[in-house]
Amino acid sequence: MFEAILLTVITASTPLVVAALGELVSQRSGVLNLGVEGMMIMGAVAAFATAQLTGSPYLGILGGIIGGGLFSLLFGFLTLTLVANQVATGLALTILGLGLSGQIGEAFVGMPGVRLQPLVIPVLSDIPFFGRVLFSQDLIFYMSVALVFGISWFLFKSRTGLKMRAIGDNHGSAHALGINVVRTRYLAVLFGGACAGLAGAQLSLVYTPQWVENMTAGRGWIALALVVFASWRPLRVLAGGYLFGAVGIGQLHAQLLAQSGGIAIPSQLLSALPYAATIVVLIIISHNRRTTLINTPASLGKPFVPDR
Amino acid sequence: MKKLLIALTATAAVLGGFAGSASAQEKKKICFIYVGSKTDGGWTQAHDIGRQELQKALGDKIETPFLESVPEGPDAERAIERMARSGCAMIYTTSFGFMDATVKVAAKFPDVKFEHATGFKSAENLATYNSRFYEGRYIQGQIAAKMSKKGVAGYIASFPIPEVVMGINAFELGAKSVNPEFKLKVVWANTWFDPGKEADAAKALIDQGVDILTQHTDTTAPMQVAAERGIPAFGQASDMIAAGPKTQLTAIVDTWGAYYIKRTNALLDGSWKSEQVWDGLKDGILTMAPYTNMPDDVKAMAEETEAKIKSGELHPFTGPINKQDGSAWLAAGEKPEDGVLLGMNFYVEGVDDKLPK
Numbered sequence: 001m002f003e004a005i006l007l008t009v010i011t012a013s014t015p016l017v018v019a020a021l022g023e024l025v026s027q028r029s030g031v032l033n034l035g036v037e038g039m040m041i042m043g044a045v046a047a048f049a050t051a052q053l054t055g056s057p058y059l060g061i062l063g064g065i066i067g068g069g070l071f072s073l074l075f076g077f078l079t080l081t082l083v084a085n086q087v088a089t090g091l092a093l094t095i096l097g098l099g100l101s102g103q104i105g106e107a108f109v110g111m112p113g114v115r116l117q118p119l120v121i122p123v124l125s126d127i128p129f130f131g132r133v134l135f136s137q138d139l140i141f142y143m144s145v146a147l148v149f150g151i152s153w154f155l156f157k158s159r160t161g162l163k164m165r166a167i168g169d170n171h172g173s174a175h176a177l178g179i180n181v182v183r184t185r186y187l188a189v190l191f192g193g194a195c196a197g198l199a200g201a202q203l204s205l206v207y208t209p210q211w212v213e214n215m216t217a218g219r220g221w222i223a224l225a226l227v228v229f230a231s232w233r234p235l236r237v238l239a240g241g242y243l244f245g246a247v248g249i250g251q252l253h254a255q256l257l258a259q260s261g262g263i264a265i266p267s268q269l270l271s272a273l274p275y276a277a278t279i280v281v282l283i284i285i286s287h288n289r290r291t292t293l294i295n296t297p298a299s300l301g302k303p304f305v306p307d308r
Numbered sequence: 309m310k311k312l313l314i315a316l317t318a319t320a321a322v323l324g325g326f327a328g329s330a331s332a333q334e335k336k337k338i339c340f341i342y343v344g345s346k347t348d349g350g351w352t353q354a355h356d357i358g359r360q361e362l363q364k365a366l367g368d369k370i371e372t373p374f375l376e377s378v379p380e381g382p383d384a385e386r387a388i389e390r391m392a393r394s395g396c397a398m399i400y401t402t403s404f405g406f407m408d409a410t411v412k413v414a415a416k417f418p419d420v421k422f423e424h425a426t427g428f429k430s431a432e433n434l435a436t437y438n439s440r441f442y443e444g445r446y447i448q449g450q451i452a453a454k455m456s457k458k459g460v461a462g463y464i465a466s467f468p469i470p471e472v473v474m475g476i477n478a479f480e481l482g483a484k485s486v487n488p489e490f491k492l493k494v495v496w497a498n499t500w501f502d503p504g505k506e507a508d509a510a511k512a513l514i515d516q517g518v519d520i521l522t523q524h525t526d527t528t529a530p531m532q533v534a535a536e537r538g539i540p541a542f543g544q545a546s547d548m549i550a551a552g553p554k555t556q557l558t559a560i561v562d563t564w565g566a567y568y569i570k571r572t573n574a575l576l577d578g579s580w581k582s583e584q585v586w587d588g589l590k591d592g593i594l595t596m597a598p599y600t601n602m603p604d605d606v607k608a609m610a611e612e613t614e615a616k617i618k619s620g621e622l623h624p625f626t627g628p629i630n631k632q633d634g635s636a637w638l639a640a641g642e643k644p645e646d647g648v649l650l651g652m653n654f655y656v657e658g659v660d661d662k663l664p665k
Contacts, residue, residue, distance in 0.1 A: 004515040012508055102345060109347040110528075110550050208503040208529045210551065213345040214377070217502040248505075252495055252512035255661075259493060264662035267468075267496035 005249060006133050010141060011207055013245030015040075015199040018144045019223035020230070020237045021151055022195020027227055028155060029188035030168035032301035034090025035075055037220025038097025039193045043068035043200025045101040048108055048211040051204075057116040061140065061201050068197015069190050071097060076189040080182050083303045094220065102213040113209030116140065140202045145238075147195070152234045164188060168297035171304045181304055196220065229282055231295040236285075243281065247274040338362065338572050339396035340374035341388055343403035344501055350526035350545040351500070351562070352376070355402045355425075358564030365569045369576060380405030385412055392417040398575050400568070401425065404471065410434060421580055423571060426471060428650055430584055437567060440588030441471070442478035442649070443617045444560035444596055446624035447610050448522055448542045449482025451557050451599075453490045454606045455540055456520045460660075462513030463494045464506060464523040464530050468663060470652045472524050477656045478624050479522060482613075484658055493518055494661035503529035510534060531555060540601060547597040558610070559597035566592050586646060590618040625649065630657040 019036055026033050033039075046067025051060025075093050078084045116138045124135040155161040164184055167174040171181050203219070204211055222244065230236035251270035258265045286292050340359050344352035356374070363372045373396075378387045384406050391399050392413055398421040401410045407427035414422040414434040422434040430436050452461045463479065465472050476494060483490035493516065495509045506525045510533035513521060521541040523530045528551035534541035535552040543549070543559025567587065574580040587593040596614060599607040616622035627638030632655035638644060655663055 001515055004511075008508060008511045008515070012504065102347075106347060110349055112550060113532075203504065208507050208527075208532060210503065210528060210532060212348060212503055212527055214501070215503050217499075217504060219504070249508055249512065252509055253516065255495055256493055256512060256516045259661045262662075268498060271496070271498040 003129065003133060005253060009242065009246045009249045010133070010137065012249055013242045014141050014144050015202045015207065015219055016223050016226060016244060017238055017241035018140070018147065018202065019196045019199035019220060020226035020241060021144075021147050021234060022192035022199075023224060024227050024230070024232055024234060024237055025151060025155075025164075025195075026188045026192035027300055028168045028232060028297055029164050029185045030171055030297050030299035030302065030304070031079065031185050031189055031192075032086045032090065033072070033075055033079075033093070033189060033192055034087060034224065035072070035093025035097065035220075036192075036196050036223050037216055037218070038094035039068045039071050039075075039196035040097075040200040040203070040220045040223075041101045041214070041216045042071040042097045043197025044204040044215055045105045045108075045200075045211060046197065047201030048113060048204040049104065051114040052108055052111060055114065057114050057205050058139070060114060060205050061116070061198065064197045064201025064204075065194045066197070068200060069194040072189050072193020072196070073186075075193070076186050079303075080185050080189070083305055086301050086303070098214060105211045105213060108211040109213075111211065113204065113211070115209040116205040138206050140198065140206060143198065148234050148238045155234070165297070168299055171299045171302070175304075175306060182306065185304075196223075199223070225278065229278055229285070231285055231292055232297065233295060240278075240281070243277060244274050247277045335371045336369060336398075336576065337394070337396040338370045338372050338575075339391045339394075339399045340372065341378050341384070341391065341399065341401045341403075341406060342374060342376045343378060343380060343405065344526060345376050346374070348501065348526055349528050349548070349551075352402070352526075354545050354562035355400075355564055358562075358568045359400075361565030362568040362572055365565075366572060366576070370572065378406075380409075382409075385409035388413045389416070392420050396420060398423065398572065398580075404469065421575055428584075430582055432582055435571070435580075435582045435584065437571075437585040437587070437593075439562060439564075439594045440586060441560055441562075441594060442474050442624055443588045444594055445475045445478040445522075446482035446617070447596060447613050448558065448560070449479040449484075449490075450486050450613055451602060451606055451610050452479070452520045452522070452542075453483040453486035454609065455557065455602060456490075456518075458517065458519045459487055459489055460491045460493060460518045461520045461522060462510070462516075462518035463492055464509045464513070464521070464525055465494050465496050466500050466525050467498065468496065470650055473655070473663065474649055474652045475524055476659060476661075477652065480656055480658045481624055481629065486609075491658060491660045494659065497525055499525065501526045503527045506530050507533050511537075514539065528552075543597060549597065549600070554601060556597070556600060557602055558599050561595045561597050563592060563595050586650075588617070589614060590620070631655070632657055632659055632663075 043064040047060040047064030050063025051057045078089045079086045118136050118138050121135040125131040163179050167181050175181050226240045229240045251273045342352045346356040359372050400423045402425045404426045410424045411429050424436050426438045427436050480492045497505050497509045507529040510530040514537050519539050521534045523544050528548045531541050531548045531551040535555040540557050543556050545562050547559050549556045599610050623643050625644050627642035628640045629638040631637045
C-alpha cells in the first residue's frame with residue numbers, strides 16, 4: 001500500500017513542482033508573475049485539445065507548453081515592453097486565463113481524455129520498489145526531475161544563469177554592465193509560462209485526463225507560494241512540492257485510518273494540514289534572515305525602463 | 309488578493325451574462341444563479357439542462373439569463389441583487405450556500421419571486437425546492453451490496469452538512485438491507501469541485517481496500533479513477549456514463565426541467581405561491597441513469613426497489629434503525645419527519661466514520 005500511496009503523491013506533486021520551477025526562473029530574473037494559475041489552465045486546455053484532435057498525448061504535452069508559453073508572452077509584453085504593474089497584470093492574466101480556457105474548452109467538456117501512458121525504463125525499472133516508483137512514470141515526471149537539476153545547474157553554474165540572477169538582484173547595474181535586461185526577462189517569463197503550461201498538461205493528460213473548467217482549482221497559487229517557501233532554490237522547490245503533495249494525500253489516508261481505529265479527528269483539520277505544514281516550514285526556513293535575504297531577488301516586481 | 313479576484317470575476321460574469329439579453333422587453337425574465345460552470349458535468353450542468361428545457365417549453369414568453377460560477381458567500385448577495393435590479397420576474401438560486409443571500413435579497417424585492425434550491429428558509433416571495441436524492445442513494449446502496457465482493461464501499465463526501473450525511477445514511481441503509489454486515493468508508497474531500505482532489509480521494513479509498521465507489525462531489529474524476537482501477541462506481545447529479553462506459557452502475561440524475569416549467573407557468577398565470585417542495589423519484593425531479601454493468605438479477609432488484617419507492621410502498625428511512633453508537637433511533641415501522649431528515653447530523657449503524665462536527 002505504501003507504494004500505491006507514493007505513486008499518488010508523485011502524481012499530485014509533479015504539477016506543483018513544474019509550475020513552481022518555471023515561476024522560480026521568472027522571479028530570479030526579477031519578474032513577479034502572479035498569472036501562474038491562468039497560464040496553467042491555458043496549458044491544460046491547450047494540451048487536452050491538442051491530444052484530443054491529434055490523438056497523441058505527446059503532441060498534447062507540446063500543445064500545453066506552447067499554450068502556456070504564448071499566454072505568458074502577453075504578460076511579458078504588458079509588463080516588460082509597456083512596463084505595466086506586474087501584480088495587477090498577473091492577476092488579470094489569471095482571470096483572463098480562467099475565462100478564456102473555459103471558452104476554448106467548451107467543445108471538449110465531457111469527452112473521455114487521452115491518457116499519457118507511463119514510459120517504463122528498461123533495466124532500471126526492474127529495481128525492486130524504486131524501479132516501479134521512479135522509473136515507470138510518465139514523461140512529464142521525468143521532465144520535472146530533469147528541470148530541477150537543469151535549472152539548478154543553469155542558475156548557479158552557468159554564465160547566463162549568473163547574468164540572469166544579476167538582473168534579478170539589480171537590474172540597473174546589470175543594464176550598466178551591458179546585459180540586455182528586457183530580452184533576458186522575456187525569455188525567463190516565456191520559460192515560466194512554458195513550465196506552467198507543462199504543469200497544466202500534466203493535469204489534463206495524467207492527473208485527471210479530462211477537461212473541466214477551473215480544473216487547476218488553485219494549484220497555480222500553491223506553486224507561487226512554493227517559490228517563496230523554497231526561498232528561490234530549485235531543490236527546495238522539489239522538496240516543498242513533494243512535502244505539500246504528501247501531506248495532502250496523507251491526510252486522506254489519515255482520515256480512513258483514524259476511522260478504522262475509531263479515532264475522531266475532524267477532517268477539516270486534516271484538510272488544513274498541508275497549509276499548516278507550509279507555515280511551519282516557512283518559519284523554520286526564514287529563521288535565518290541572512291540566507292533568505294541572499295536568495296531573494298532584490299529587484300523582484302520592480303519595473304525597469306532602460307533609459308533611466 | 310483573492311477577494312479582488314472574486315469581485316472581478318463576479319463583475320465580469322455579470323457583464324457577460326447580460327450582454328445578450330437587453331432587448332425584448334415584453335418577455336418575462338426568468339433568471340438563474342449557478343454556483344459552478346454550466347458545463348461542469350454534474351450539479352450545475354443538470355440545472356442548466358433544466359433551464360434549457362424551460363426556455364424551449366415557454367420559448368416566446370420568457371428569456372432565461374443566468375450567472376455562472378457565483379461564489380457562495382457575500383458575493384452571492386451582490387450577484388442576486390444585480391439580477392433582481394435588472395428586471396428579473398423570478399430568480400432561481402441553485403445552491404444550498406445561496407440561502408441567506410437569497411433571503412436577504414428577497415426581502416428587498418417583494419415583487420420578484422425567488423426559488424432557492426435545497427434550502428430550508430422561505431418567505432412570502434421565496435419558495436424552496438429540493439429533490440429526495442436519498443431515494444436514489446438507497447438504491448445505489450443495495451446495488452453496491454450485491455456487487456461488492458469485500459462488502460466495503462468507499463464514499464467521497466464533500467462537506468458534513470445534513471444533505472450529505474443523509475445521503476451517506478441512505479446508502480448504508482440500502483446496502484444493509486441486502487448485506488447486514490456491509491461497511492462504508494467515508495473520505496471528506498472538503499470541496500465540491502476539484503478534479504485532482506476528488507481523484508486523490510478515490511485513489512486513497514481504493515488503496516485502503518474498497519472495491520466499489522460512490523461520490524457526493526461534482527466532477528467525473530472519481531468515476532475515471534474507478535475505471536482505471538477496474539472497479540464499479542456510481543455517478544452523481546448527471547449521467548457520467550461517458551467517463552466510465554464499463555464502470556458506471558447507475559447515477560442519480562437531477563432532472564429539474566419539469567419543475568422549472570411547472571413553477572414558471574404558475575408565475576405566468578398568476579397562481580404562483582411560496583411553497584416548500586421536496587419531490588422525489590415519483591415526481592420525476594430525480595431519475596436513475598440506466599442500470600448498466602451489472603447482472604440481470606441485480607438490475608431487477610434495483611428496478612423493483614425503484615418502483616416500490618415511486619409507489620410509496622418503501623421509504624428508505626423505515627425503522628428499526630439504530631444510530632451509529634447502537635442506540636435506537638426509529639422503532640420498527642416508524643418513519644422520520646421530513647424536518648428530521650433535513651437536519652440530519654448523525655450516522656446510522658454501520659458507517660465506518662466519525663462525523664466531523
